[in-house]
Amino acid sequence: xxxxxxxxxxxxALGDAEIMNxxxxxxxxxxxxxxxxxxxxxxxxxxxxxxVAMDAGIEVR
Numbered sequence: 001x002x003x004x005x006x007x008x009x010x011x012x013a014l015g016d017a018e019i020m021n022x023x024x025x026x027x028x029x030x031x032x033x034x035x036x037x038x039x040x041x042x043x044x045x046x047x048x049x050x051x052v053a054m055d056a057g058i059e060v061r
Contacts, residue, residue, distance in 0.1 A: 003035055 011032050013019050023030050033041065053060050 007035055 014030050014032050020030065050060050
């Protein structure tokens with residue numbers, strides 16, 4: 001499965017000190033999360049921002 005291969009490659013990349021140092025130098029603090037965890041984070045964030053938009057009177061389509 002492509003998603004599993006990409007996930008494994010990302011996890012490996014984040015284990016590489018040179019890559020981590022480059023990201024940290026850019027102000028990025030990377031943290032690996034699995035696909036399932038990211039799905040849950042996205043669902044929570046979408047719900048929260050939907051509420052922010054509704055409270056501000058912005059129509060969400």
